[in-house]
Amino acid sequence: MKDSNSTPPAWDNFSKFSTLKIYFTDSQDSAKADIFANGLNQVGVTVLANAIDTSDNPLPLNTEDYAGIIQLVDYSTGAELGYGDTTTDDGVSYSDESNYYSNPLAYSSTLPTTTVTEDGDVLINFYVYSSKNITNKDIAVRVTPPGFDAVDSTASGGNPWHISLQALEAINYGDTSNLYIQDSEWSTLHSGIMWCVWNIGKYNYNNASTRWKQIQILPVTYNNYTMAFINSNNKFEYDGFLNESNICTDGADKEWIVPHSGNDSTSQMVACIDCRADDSNSYPHITCWGVNITNAEWGVDTYSNHESDKNRPCFTKGKWEYALDVEDTKQTLTTQLSNAEGCITLYCLDATIPADGGSDINQEHWADICKPVTVTVFDTYGNTGTIVITFGRDSFEPAITGQ
Structure with missing residues (x-):
């Protein structure tokens, strides 16, 4: 009508x-x-x-x-x-x-x-x-x-x-059973590292190496369908990045480990951990973690407060001073990185002395310098959830918990 x-x-x-x-x-x-x-x-x-x-x-x-x-x-x-x-x-x-x-x-x-x-x-x-x-x-x-x-x-x-x-039913990624961690093999960053130890003018050199690997946190499959995060939509919350000014200090003892991320002054390194060996011979061994790296070049610049070696990568504890020296060329320990799509990407940088070298080194362990990262993820179907990523001495994998 x-x-x-x-x-x-x-x-x-x-x-x-x-x-x-x-x-x-x-x-x-x-x-x-x-x-x-x-x-x-x-x-x-x-x-x-x-x-x-x-x-x-x-x-x-x-x-x-x-x-x-x-x-x-x-x-x-x-x-x-x-x-x-x-x-x-x-x-x-x-x-x-x-x-x-x-x-x-x-x-x-x-x-x-x-x-x-x-x-x-x-x-x-x-x-x-x-x-x-x-x-x-x-x-x-x-x-x-x-x-x-x-x-x-x-x-x-x-x-x-x-x-x-x-x-x-929506997928809740705050339930970590809906996520899995995909590890990868280590890649050698530099095999010609010298680990130097000073003690009132005395020093020893020991063969060392640095290595790195990429670790991904991904959604599990759903009824045989591959799920993927939208990287640009994921939200990261940090309790501050590590940089030269906030590395742990204890009185006169300093630990200088300065994150390197190309020309960007904002580092994306969130953890710096001393990993102890399981046996009685504990060798100097330090691990740095980065999350959501957006710069192609990433690693560490480290400095010594030793008067004669201003540019050497250095970790200082008490009267002992430990330094990484790249074949006496004082290079930064960096590598070219590229984030993977559809996941949370983490990078692990590790420097260590082999177990067969330098057992006489008097290592005093560095305190954990670790910033948990909170991530809210969104997959391509709008499913979401929030997790917390933490790092520790006991594993070269991060730990994830739901929030």
Whole structure:
């Protein structure tokens, strides 16, 4: 029924819809899509509408002519889905705008192919999401042309057509069973390191080496689907980076280990730990950790307060002074790094004396200098969670706990 007082000119001769359908934008032949019920994961849907006039000719309409008069509704009941900030009891909503997480986990079942070729075909895009688990939600479309009664594709309407949605339980990465740590082999950074020990003018040289490796924290697979984090969306919170000014000091005893990150003055080194040997022969052995390194060159610059060796990498404790010297060239201990995609990337830099050298060295252990890192991650489907990464002497793997 027409209300001539409220009908804009574009709809003036409206008679009916020759086509009114809804389908998945990226999989037109699919009848069902699976998303995660986290309120972020979306699936794109498209409404195809073709309005004709009383002479069965297509009305010259465009997407803007459908603004405010089209709704996504429950196929069985006709109730509107939540829109924007409006929610419904079952948690299923839709929006005009896509986000980072507009991709379903899977499509299934089939529908007849929807062909968009006719004059008058208008496409209107929406994005459906859910904040609650739901096994099946059948979704139809309703259009209320200005001045006319509503027309819909519900089960009781004149153009029955729908698609279906399943909203799966969201993955919580604060539950660390949903994560795993992928270790890697050590790579030698420099095999010509000399470990120098001074004590009131006396020193010994012992063969040493430095090595590094990359460690990744990744999401586990989900029903055989590979999951991945969106690196640019992950949020890192540090209790300050390590730098020359905040390395532990104890009276006159100093430990100089200055993080190196190219030309960037903001270091991303978060831990510096002395790792003791398990047996009685404890050899000098120090490990540095970096998280979320964004600079290609990373490592340590270290300095000596020994008057004759100003540029030597040095760790000082009491009357003993320990230094790493790269073949007497005083190079920094750095390497070229590149973060992996889809995970949290950590780097471990380790310097040690082999077990068969320098057992007479009088090592006094350095205190742990360790900054835990809190990370909130988001995968490509909008699943999220917060973890805390810590480092310790007992392992060359970090520890992760949920928050």
